[in-house]
Each structure stands twice: as structure tokens, then as C-alpha cells.
Amino acid sequence: MDSIVVIDFETTGLSPNQGDRATEIAAVLIRDGQIVDRYQSLMNAGVRIPSYVEALTGISNAMLRKAPPIDRVMGEVSDFVADYPLVAHNASFDRKFWDAELDRIRVKRKQDFICSMLLARRLLPQAPNHQLGTLIALAGLPVTGRYHRALADAEMTANLTLYLEQELMRRFSLPGINHALLGKIQKTPKAQLKQCVERFRHLCVE
């Protein structure tokens, strides 16, 4: 099983195109089916967090005033992530901010994103919804901290991803999981999941 990094951003809003900025990031390195390293930091981009987002995340403007500058944090987390494949829950959101913040420090993304929400929609269609908290409860996984804080969400997304990998291995009798297989599955219509796994079974090794 190869290494992957799960990331989670907290931000001032939903869209970097509308001026929203990152306020916190966490990155969790998974190797051989276990979390082996973590990075987490608040970051100060010199912008205000709207009060409703402060209430949502528990990250206040006072906390950001004491946080390190965003350029330094993004440089550090970019080094931590290196060229490992990235995972996030609803990855289209984190990818937008990852690309926008790296662009500001003139760093280019080196890898693709895998989305745990798209995988869960395919592998856990019976879930009442596919919010992170619902899936953690459904899978019986531990709540590792406050939801909407970066490290807790990244750790829970990491545990969910490992759970989904186990589910995939069990359901299709796979000897192991390769991130390239996850990348194929997240884009495959539910009805064609079996054919997709069989087509790319050769990617999986013990």
C-alpha cells in the first residue's frame, strides 16, 4: 500500500475566487494503512473571518492575529506533502484553496486529488448523507476532536479513507489498494464499479 496525504483546510468562506482565504490547514501522512505523521497550523492571511464562520470553526480573529504568516505555513505544508497523492473530503473544495494559496507563493501542485466523499458515495450508498460526521458515525470510527478544526477533520478523513479501502478490499477480494485505483473508482458511475475494479485489479498488490 503506497503513501497518501490527507489534507483539510479551514477558510474564511467557500470560494477563493470571491476573496476567501485559508485560516488553518492540517495534513496527515498515511503509510502502510496507518497514520505515521501529522502537520497542523493556523495561518494569518491578514483577512477577517466572518462571525458565522468563527462560530462554525471556533477559529477566532484573535487566534489568527497570533498565527504565523500564511506564506510560511503554505511553504511548510507543501514541503510536508511533497509529491504524495492528496486526499480530502469533498476534494473539489480543498483543491481550489490548495491551488489558490500555492499560486500566491509560486508553487505548482505536483499531484492529483482523491475525494473521500466521491468514494463514499460509491462504496456507502446506504448512508443517509455523505457529510464527514455522518460517515464517521456510520462506520463506527472515533471522533478525534472538534469538527471543523483542520487536524480533527483530516484525521477523521484519513480514518474514513482507510475504512473505505478495507471495504473495497473486502467487497472485491483485493490483496491491497493502490491510490491509482482510488482515482479511477472516484470517477466511475456506481453501476460500473465492479467492471472498473476488475479492469484495474492489476494495480493492487499486497
Next chain:
DNA sequence: TGCCAGGCCCTCTTTAGGGCCTT
């Protein structure tokens, strides 16, 4: 002036609309 995300996915679809999910 008023508005302001966007990618994915389902369906009463594909010349579209609307819900989900992330902060």
C-alpha cells in the same frame, strides 16, 4: 443595480434544474 462557488450526481435529463458537500 443586483448579484456573487463550483464540481458532482440524480432525474420528471442530455437544448436543464436542483440537491449535496465543503467554509
